[in-house]
Amino acid sequence: MSAEPTGGAVADSLPAAPARARTGARGRRLPVFALSIIGAFVLAALLASVLSPADPEEQSLRQRFTPPVWDERGTWQHVLGTDRLGRDLLSRIIWGSRVSLTAGVLTVLLASAFGAGVGLVAGYHGGRVDAALMRITDATMSFPVILLALILAVTVGPSFMNVVIAIAVILWARYARVIRGQVLTLMELDFITQARIAGASAARIILRHLFPNTLNTLMVLVTLQVGYVIIVEASLSFLGAGIPPPTPAWGSMIAEGRDFVTSAWWVSFFPGLAILLVVLAFNLLGDWLRDTLDPKLRQL
Amino acid sequence: MARFVLARLVQSLVALAILSVVVFVLARATGDPLHLILPMSASEEDYANARRYLGLDRPYVEQYVSFVGRALRGDFGTSLRARRPVGELIAQRLPNSLRLATFAMSVSLLLAFPLGVLAAVWKGTGIDRAAQVIAVLGQSLPTFWVAIVLIEVVAGRLQWLPAGGIGGFTSYVLPGFTLGWFVVAGMMRLLRSGMLEVLDSEYVKLARVKGVVESRVVWVHALKNALIPVVTFAGIYFSILVTTAIVVETVFAWPGLGRLAYEAISSRDFPVIQAVVLTTAAIVAVINLSVDCLYAFIDPRIRYVR
Numbered sequence: 001m002s003a004e005p006t007g008g009a010v011a012d013s014l015p016a017a018p019a020r021a022r023t024g025a026r027g028r029r030l031p032v033f034a035l036s037i038i039g040a041f042v043l044a045a046l047l048a049s050v051l052s053p054a055d056p057e058e059q060s061l062r063q064r065f066t067p068p069v070w071d072e073r074g075t076w077q078h079v080l081g082t083d084r085l086g087r088d089l090l091s092r093i094i095w096g097s098r099v100s101l102t103a104g105v106l107t108v109l110l111a112s113a114f115g116a117g118v119g120l121v122a123g124y125h126g127g128r129v130d131a132a133l134m135r136i137t138d139a140t141m142s143f144p145v146i147l148l149a150l151i152l153a154v155t156v157g158p159s160f161m162n163v164v165i166a167i168a169v170i171l172w173a174r175y176a177r178v179i180r181g182q183v184l185t186l187m188e189l190d191f192i193t194q195a196r197i198a199g200a201s202a203a204r205i206i207l208r209h210l211f212p213n214t215l216n217t218l219m220v221l222v223t224l225q226v227g228y229v230i231i232v233e234a235s236l237s238f239l240g241a242g243i244p245p246p247t248p249a250w251g252s253m254i255a256e257g258r259d260f261v262t263s264a265w266w267v268s269f270f271p272g273l274a275i276l277l278v279v280l281a282f283n284l285l286g287d288w289l290r291d292t293l294d295p296k297l298r299q300l
Numbered sequence: 301m302a303r304f305v306l307a308r309l310v311q312s313l314v315a316l317a318i319l320s321v322v323v324f325v326l327a328r329a330t331g332d333p334l335h336l337i338l339p340m341s342a343s344e345e346d347y348a349n350a351r352r353y354l355g356l357d358r359p360y361v362e363q364y365v366s367f368v369g370r371a372l373r374g375d376f377g378t379s380l381r382a383r384r385p386v387g388e389l390i391a392q393r394l395p396n397s398l399r400l401a402t403f404a405m406s407v408s409l410l411l412a413f414p415l416g417v418l419a420a421v422w423k424g425t426g427i428d429r430a431a432q433v434i435a436v437l438g439q440s441l442p443t444f445w446v447a448i449v450l451i452e453v454v455a456g457r458l459q460w461l462p463a464g465g466i467g468g469f470t471s472y473v474l475p476g477f478t479l480g481w482f483v484v485a486g487m488m489r490l491l492r493s494g495m496l497e498v499l500d501s502e503y504v505k506l507a508r509v510k511g512v513v514e515s516r517v518v519w520v521h522a523l524k525n526a527l528i529p530v531v532t533f534a535g536i537y538f539s540i541l542v543t544t545a546i547v548v549e550t551v552f553a554w555p556g557l558g559r560l561a562y563e564a565i566s567s568r569d570f571p572v573i574q575a576v577v578l579t580t581a582a583i584v585a586v587i588n589l590s591v592d593c594l595y596a597f598i599d600p601r602i603r604y605v606r
Contacts (some may be wrong), residue, residue: 139315143322144543144584147577150565231442235547238444239562254445258551261452272445280440287436 031288037281041274045098052091053079056248060086065264081266083256089266092248093274099249100278103164103233104226110168112222115175116214120206122176123183134180140173145232150241158244167232175221182214216293224286227279234275250275301596308592312585316578320371323577324364367574376575381567386575389560394579396466397549397556401541403472404479408537411484416491420499420526421518431488438485443544447478447551464553475552479544483537490533494526501525531595535588542580 044051054077064086067074074081080089122133149166186192186209195205236242237251245252250271257267342350351357370377376386419431454474455463462471498504499522507521508514546558553559557576564572 135311135314136318138311139318141539143319144539144546144577144580146543146546147561147580150546150561151573151577227440231440234442235444238442239547239550240566251442251444254442254448258448261448262456265452268445268448272442272449275442275445276437276440279442280436283436283440 031284034281034284034288037277038285041097041101041278041281044094045101048095048098052088052094053077054088054091056087056091056095057246058087062086065260065267067264068266080270081264083253083264083267084260089253089270092253093250093271096248096250096253096271097274097278099160099243099247100230100233100275103160103243104230104282107164107167107171107229107233108222108225110164111171111225112175112218114168115172116179116211116218118172118176119179119181120183120210120214123180123187124202124206124210126184126187130180133176137173137176137180140170141177143170145170146235146239149232149236150239158241160243160247163233163236163242166236167229171225171229174225175218178217178221179214182217183210186210186213220286220290220294223282223289227282227286230275230279230282304596305593308589312589316581316585319581320368320578321364323574324367371575371578377571379564379569379572381564381569381572386571389572390557390575390579393555393557393560396554397545397558400472400475400479400549400554400556401538401545403476404483404541405538407476407480408483408487411480412487412491415484416488417495417518417523417526419488419492420495423496428492431492435485435488438481438483441481443478443482444547444551446481447475447548450474450478451551464551466555475548475554478552479541479548482544483541486533486537486540487530490530491526494529495522498522498526528595528599531591531598535584535591538587539584542584 060082063078063082064084066078066082066086068081069076069079071081078088078090080093082088083092118133118137122130122137145167148170149163152162152166152169192205192209195209200209233242234249234251234254237249238255240252240255242251243249253271254268257264257269257271261268348357356363367377374387376390378384379386379389382389415431415434419428422428451463451474454460461473463474465471495518499518504517504522507517512521542558545556546561548554549556549558550562557580560572561576561580563569564576
């Protein structure tokens with residue numbers, strides 16, 4: 001959903017970037033598989049109230065642990081079966097996609113905005129500003145994400161916004177590092193010197209000259225990290241420090257089914273499959289974007 | 301070289317100092333631990349006494365200074381929940397975590413090396429495809445879900461391996477594999493792209509022209525230089541391993557640091573949280589530092605770049 005405007009912005013800035021001209025000639029195929037999975041889940045998230053066959057929070061103890069439809073005890077009423085409280089799994093997964101996708105996109109947008117800002121400022125100013133900012137970045141990067149997110153989630157209580165903030169607080173550092181590295185190379189180039197001679201202010205150079213040239217890298221990182229954030233959010237919900245029940249979140253659904261895996265495997269299996277599909281799609285799309293926009297960017 | 305090592309050492313220490321403040325502030329913010337350790341019937345006076353006894357009534361700055369002073373001597377206070385010295389708990393759990401991490405790292409190395417190199421050499425073939433699938437799955441599968449599926453299938457239905465806890469070699473296989481897969485993915489891809497680049501370079505062509513056996517060209521001449529980016533990222537992989545271990549240890553009932561952290565956070569055990577986070581950060585810092593020094597040693601160009 002938010003991919004639309006950013007995608008357009010990148011496309012506009014592309015003709016200036018030499019990397020694109022080279023790979024564009026190769027004519028890579030669009031990652032149809034990844035795009036259609038992401039599209040399907042985005043649609044599910046947007047139209048959850050229309051698409052889900054039942055109320056995701058409605059309990060029906062008489063129908064608890066109904067197996068999926070292809071099992072002989074299954075019914076078309078609950079295509080993917082029901083959980084411990086008789087809630088419809090398909091509906092919960094559809095509503096859960098809203099939680100996971102919003103968490104993923106929102107966190108990455110917050111982290112990339114802040115991280116890119118720090119990277120641009122550090123790379124532009126250099127010297128002490130750069131050294132100080134990079135020390136903070138390194139310290140942040142060495143902090144295990146899940147540990148901090150757990151502490152924060154317990155501190156302020158588990159809630160959607162806290163999970164987003166907890167992950168973003170750590171995640172920005174990677175953007176800062178990568179963008180700063182790029183800015184350092186850009187600063188050596190003639191067009192920055194020319195802008196300086198022309199009397200452009202620091203803000204103008206950063207926003208008009210440096211920032212557009214880091215957009216490709218930013219796009220690749222953002223896409224690759226949406227998947228990562230979805231996994232971290234699910235891990236937190238799994239550990240009981242994420243989105244609190246009864247809101248359907250994929251991670252907590254897996255946790256709820258964990259004790260019944262032997263008798264009712266579907267309760268944990270399908271939410272996990274949903275996570276796998278979405279994250280896989282974002283990773284494939286990110287890889288494709290990297291190969292197309294920024295082949296030099298190796299990892300992460 | 302000495303200057304480089306010293307500069308990096310100071311950097312790590314500064315990073316750790318910042319972390320200790322963050323951890324201290326965050327741990328204080330996790331709510332009043334006295335609600336958990338005192339019985340429901342405790343009076344105001346009991347609360348005041350307990351607070352004084354545990355030093356929780358003193359100013360934060362004073363608490364912090366004494367905390368750092370004692371931490372440097374390995375004294376992390378007493379666990380509010382277990383009522384035992386935190387240092388003791390850490391000493392008990394840390395070796396288990398390190399053993400699991402070492403095992404997982406070895407599994408990843410054993411898988412990532414042949415996969416990465418072969419995928420580059422046989423680029424575009426079935427081997428390459430298979431390696432790519434393994435890698436992208438490793439980066440997309442939620443570890444706790446893999447853990448649950450493995451426990452159910454391998455330990456439950458097939459009864460091949462134990463489902464959890466720590467014991468003989470067999471108990472390492474499932475958690476080690478779960479933990480290692482994610483790392484395999486990243487390492488393999490780095491190695492593959494590194495190899496592809498190096499195999500295309502002039503010196504490799506020269507080696508071939510000279511008549512060096514192809515296997516030697518690949519595994520000695522090319523691999524040496526393709527390793528450099530892998531070494532740079534080794535530190536990052538290790539911190540990823542440490543983080544993922546929290547989830548994996550929790551699912552596999554593995555008595556390590558990660559599980560200790562999870563238990564401590566759910567019972568608001570300040571001293572334990574501080575100790576676990578700082579120990580973990582210190583380990584990550586040491587690994588990063590040694591990796592950087594190793595890197596500078598392998599590739600002298602790094603020493604001159606700030």
